[in-house]
Amino acid sequence: MKPWNSSRALGFGVALYFVLLYLLPLNGRLLWQPDETRYAEISREMLQRGDWVVPHLLGLRYFEKPVAGYWFNNISQWLFGDTNFAVRFGAAFSSGITALLVFALAMMMWRQRRTAWLAALIFLSMTLVFGIGTYNVLDPMIALWLTAAMASFYLAWRSERPGKKLAAYVLLGLACAMGVMTKGFLALAVPVIAVLPIAIRQRRFRELLIYGPAAVIAAVLLCLPWALVIARREPDFWHYFFWVEHIKRFAEANAQHRAPFWYYLPVIMAGSLPWLALLPGSLRKGWIERRARPELFFLLSWVVMPLLFFSIAKGKLPTYILSCMAPLALLMAAYAVDCAAAFRHxxxxxxxxxxxxxxxxxxxxxxxxxxxxxxxxxxxxxxxxxxxxxxxxxxxxxxxxxxxxxxxxxxxxxxxxxxxxxxxxxxxxxxPQNTVNNKQPQHFIRANADLLNHDGYLLSNNVGVATTLAWELKRSDIEIYRDKGELSYGLAYPDAQGHFVSEADFPDWLSQARRHGNVALLLRLDDDQSYIRNLPDADAVRRQNWLALYFYRQRP
Missing domain, CATH: 1.20.81 (Receptor-associated Protein)
Structure with a gap:
């Protein structure tokens, strides 16, 4: 394959590449817990309940994320059924649309289809992008909306006519609104942080003051219906979502996933493979040519400012910087094209x-x-x-x-x-099979379907295993045993008290439950397994690595 064939052939090649890398593998591996099974089960329960407003997990209120990301998965499961392909399709689809936005941005910047297709190809082939983009989490969706927001801002930045500029700011507001409804207020913070150096350098504050309100109004109008409905149905949603999921997760000393400031440096290097050698030169080019080529400074600010923001935050995960990869791919494409043209191979x-x-x-x-x-x-x-x-x-x-x-x-x-x-x-x-048993409980559940597929009671001490059980058996009435985990908030509601069974209460609870049906207790074992000795004798015990199934037959 020669790198500079016709643009039509390049476009076909990128489309085929997307199918091979993103779509074909989706059904070829089991779901990973806790993330993939969590989001799969939330959407399954939304479709089952016919409730597209309030997210529930195992029948319990689950307020960790807003609702728009689940809508992607709802539609996917509605179209393709309860399959692993459907579970992951929303993430893959979002990555594909983001690649098209990368292509569109490159066309706006350079008017060269070959460069634009190269940028899309670089983006899709980055290990961080396809690693997350074929995994059922919400980050590819928020990356889509953040890319759309930045593309809208660039369109407004380049527009001369007031009407076109106003329309671009409205699109910016709509994209930010969808980002907010996908993963929260970071969808507002990240674009603002990214465009701030651009506004300072270009002295665009007057423009922001004139047209910015249009973006705000558009965002509010799009978010408001769902925000009001969920506030009426669940008055505590916004308090929990703002203070717990935003302030505590990112700022407090005890934030989840704490990591040092430099955490994202190796992440972005590994995530740039197989284009790592282009990383230093593309960033350097964006800085050196910032005056002669303002679009490169735009891309550089879009990479660096969010990266600094997430580096300062206490809580860190590799998925958080996914939104930095689209501008990085554009910088790399520009750098690669210039190197090829100058025969700097x-x-x-x-x-x-x-x-x-x-x-x-x-x-x-x-x-x-x-x-x-x-x-x-x-x-x-x-x-x-x-x-x-x-x-x-x-x-x-x-x-x-x-x-x-x-x-x-x-x-x-x-x-x-x-x-x-x-x-x-x-x-x-x-x-490896050990990893399958540890992180992909679908295998163990399917192997023991004879003891699990019944109308009685099902319990688990691990939320990830419980959601896998619910997904596999298509039932949400899985009781939580011993460890509430991330369901602590949902279990605190008065109407959810019966969904948790403590270790001390389990023998009495079991004697009552067995009068009405079989009981299956699926455990994810930890290093301290002393509590296993205190379990009542089971009619059947099956164990594989870190999973153990205790089955108690009905005793009327």
């Missing part, structure tokens, strides 16, 4: 070398860890040697395409995008 040869080394190291890790060559504890058991072979093939593909991208002195650099293809297609067949 050294960066492409370096990129190929980095990918070859990375793929080779991953092959070595799979072989060494898989066969336990340096440790008595291997990733795989003896019967899983085919998975090691598949893992080697997946990363051998990374090495092969990396080598191809370095041919002819780096002129075929676009082939680097193909590095993750085999890995994405084969990863579902490489996961």
């Amino acid at each position: 050294g960066v492409f040869r370096l990129n190929a070398a980095i990918n070859i080394v990375f793929g080779a190291l991953c092959i070595a890790v799979v072989v060494v860890m898989g066969f336990g060559l340096l440790s008595p504890h291997s990733l795989y058991n003896r019967q899983e040697w085919p998975k090691i072979i598949i893992g080697v093939i997946a990363f051998a593909g990374w090495v092969l395409f990396a080598a191809l991208s370095g041919r002819r002195g780096g002129q075929r650099f676009a082939w680097a995008a193909a590095c993750p293809l085999l890995l994405a297609l084969l990863v579902g067949y490489v996961i």
Whole structure:
């Protein structure tokens, strides 16, 4: 494949690439708990209840996120059924639309289709983007709305006619509103932080004062109907969502997922693969040419300012900086095109070398860890040697395409995008069984369907396992045993008291429950398993790694 074929061929290639990397693998692996099963079950229950306003999990109020992200999953499950493909399609679809926005932004900036398609290809092939974009979380959706907001601001920035500028600000407000209804008020903070240096440099404060209210009004009008309805139905929603999910999570000393300030530096480096060699030069180019090419400063501010914001926050996760990858892909595309035009192919040869080394190291890790060559504890058991072979093939593909991208002195650099293809297609067949048992309870639940598929009582001590159980059996009446976890808030409501069974109350509760039906207790075991000895004798016990099933038959 030559990097500079016709734009139509490039567009077809990017579309085919999206299908191969994002759509085909979706149904090829089980759901991971707790994230994927949580969001799958919330949407399933929304469809089952016919309630698209108040999110519920296991029949309990669940106020950690607003509602628009669930709408994506609702529509996906409505179209494709209760499948793993449907669960992940909303994230993949959001990533695909974001790639189209990257293409549109590149066209607005440079009027070159080949550069625009290259930017979309770089974006889709970044490990952080496709890793999260094929995983059922809400971050690809919030990244979509933040990209749409920044694209709208750029359109307003470039528009000369007042009417067109006003329309762009209205689009900005609508995109921010959808972001707020997807994941909260960060959808307002991130665009403001990103555009602040741009407004200062371009002296656009007067424009912001004139047209900014239109964006605010549009955002309020779009959010207001749902905000009022949920406030009327659940008066405590906004208090909990603002103070607990925003202030505590990001600012307090005991925030969730605490990490040091530099946390995102290795994340963004690893997330930029297979384009890591382009990262320093593209950022440097955005700064050096900020005066001659204002669009590069726009992109640089869009990358750096949110990155600093999330680095300062106490709570950190890799998914938080997904919104930085679209502008980074645009910067990389601009840098790559300029390097190719000036015959500076050294960066492409370096990129190929980095990918070859990375793929080779991953092959070595799979072989060494898989066969336990340096440790008595291997990733795989003896019967899983085919998975090691598949893992080697997946990363051998990374090495092969990396080598191809370095041919002819780096002129075929676009082939680097193909590095993750085999890995994405084969990863579902490489996961060790120990990991499957630990993080993908669907396997254990399906293997023990004879004891779980009944009309009696089901309990679990782990919310992630409980949501997997609910998703697999298509029932939300899973009781929580011993550990409330993230359901503590929902369980505190008076009408939810019967959904929790403490360790001390379990024997008495069990004797009463067995009069009305079978009881199955599915446990995720931890290091301290002393509580297992206090359980009443079960009629059947099945255990696999960190999962254990205790089955009690009905005794009228």
